Amino acid sequence: MKTLNLALIGFGAVGRGFVDLLQARHAYLETQHNLRLNLIGVATARRGSLFRLDGLTLDALSQAAESGHLNNYPTQPRLIRGLEPLTMLTRPGVDVVIEITPTTYENNAEPAMGHIRAALAAGKHVITANKGPIALAYPDLMAQAAHRDVFLGFEGTVMGGTPVLRLARKGLAGCHISELRGIVNGTTNFILTEMESGKPYADALREAQARGYAEADPTNDVEGFDAAGKLIILAHIIFGKALSMADIDREGITKLTPEDIQSAQANGERWKLIARAALSADGQLSASVRPTRLPLSDPLAGVGGGVNAITYQTDLIGAVTLTGAGAGGKATAYALLSDLIELAEWL
Numbered sequence: 147m148k149t150l151n152l153a154l155i156g157f158g159a160v161g162r163g164f165v166d167l168l169q170a171r172h173a174y175l176e177t178q179h180n181l182r183l184n185l186i187g188v189a190t191a192r193r194g195s196l197f198r199l200d201g202l203t204l205d206a207l208s209q210a211a212e213s214g215h216l217n218n219y220p221t222q223p224r225l226i227r228g229l230e231p232l233t234m235l236t237r238p239g240v241d242v243v244i245e246i247t248p249t250t251y252e253n254n255a256e257p258a259m260g261h262i263r264a265a266l267a268a269g270k271h272v273i274t275a276n277k278g279p280i281a282l283a284y285p286d287l288m289a290q291a292a293h294r295d296v297f298l299g300f301e302g303t304v305m306g307g308t309p310v311l312r313l314a315r316k317g318l319a320g321c322h323i324s325e326l327r328g329i330v331n332g333t334t335n336f337i338l339t340e341m342e343s344g345k346p347y348a349d350a351l352r353e354a355q356a357r358g359y360a361e362a363d364p365t366n367d368v369e370g371f372d373a374a375g376k377l378i379i380l381a382h383i384i385f386g387k388a389l390s391m392a393d394i395d396r397e398g399i400t401k402l403t404p405e406d407i408q409s410a411q412a413n414g415e416r417w418k419l420i421a422r423a424a425l426s427a428d429g430q431l432s433a434s435v436r437p438t439r440l441p442l443s444d445p446l447a448g449v450g451g452g453v454n455a456i457t458y459q460t461d462l463i464g465a466v467t468l469t470g471a472g473a474g475g476k477a478t479a480y481a482l483l484s485d486l487i488e489l490a491e492w493l
């Protein structure tokens with residue numbers, strides 16, 4: 147049996163979903179993957195932190211999370227409270243650091259960038275669903291991981307738990323992908339879908355926030371930064387090209403009016419926020435995120451609500467479209483689990 151000791155940095159909807167998943171899949175992981183996942187630490191910036199080498203009790207952790215502060219976790223032998231994230235993640239005994247603090251692209255994606263760099267430097271494996279550091283510093287972080295011979299997993303950064311990066315890296319190995327087009331932001335797709343049935347923009351955004359789809363600052367969703375960040379990650383993985391935000395022709399959904407939505411509907415079309423990257427014949431990559439009117443015959447037009455989808459254009463098998471949950475605590479928690487299973491195989 148392989149045992150991995152995990153420390154979570156950040157404990158929002160994804161972290162809580164992950165704890166539920168650890169409980170639900172505990173027996174399955176042991177029998178099917180010979181893998182025991184032992185959660186030994188949880189660190190947050192403002193809601194306390196817990197560290198216990200013997201393992202935290204998941205039920206009690208969920209209850210403390212529900213109460214709003216980890217101080218409400220019961221006292222146990224050898225329990226340490228109050229460690230700062232940077233102190234916890236470098237502690238001996240931690241095998242894998244799971245970085246799930248809120249994404250930001252500003253201030254060099256700190257504090258997440260610092261957490262990931264410190265963990266890699268300390269020789270810890272890192273798994274993250276945090277888009278900022280991967281979008282801003284993918285080549286550098288991969289080099290740092292390779293240098294320390296540790297694993298860096300980030301499946302959850304694009305389309306949450308739906309394995310769209312793994313599909314490109316593994317399932318389509320040997321194919322040449324010349325273009326990708328996708329709906330990679332659940333919040334805006336949810337808003338556009340709700341507006342089609344007459345809901346005002348502000349109400350739809352509020353509901354997307356209540357469902358846990360939106361970023362801490364939803365400007366990142368509605369102005370297309372989140373989709374652009376994901377496109378940067380996809381460009382690295384699929385095309386081996388480094389893009390910055392400034393390279394992406396970006397427009398969000400905030401200028402779309404109810405009249406625009408109705409006019410598309412009247413013409414048998416739908417507005418979608420489409421992220422697209424395509425290679426030209428001479429190897430140049432163009433990339434955009436923009437509202438696009440799609441005919442209903444387009445596979446992406448039928449993708450509604452918080453769901454995401456990507457179509458890869460390949461040379462050997464034509465277009466391949468993957469559709470699935472792209473946001474939300476439970477779906478993103480699954481991405482972390484899938485990376486942990488890949489890490490266990492890698493080890």
Ligand code: HSE
Pocket residue numbers: 303305306330331332333334359360361367372472473474
């Ligand atoms: N805010 C993001 C979205 C979360 O709506 O898709 C998942 O990355």
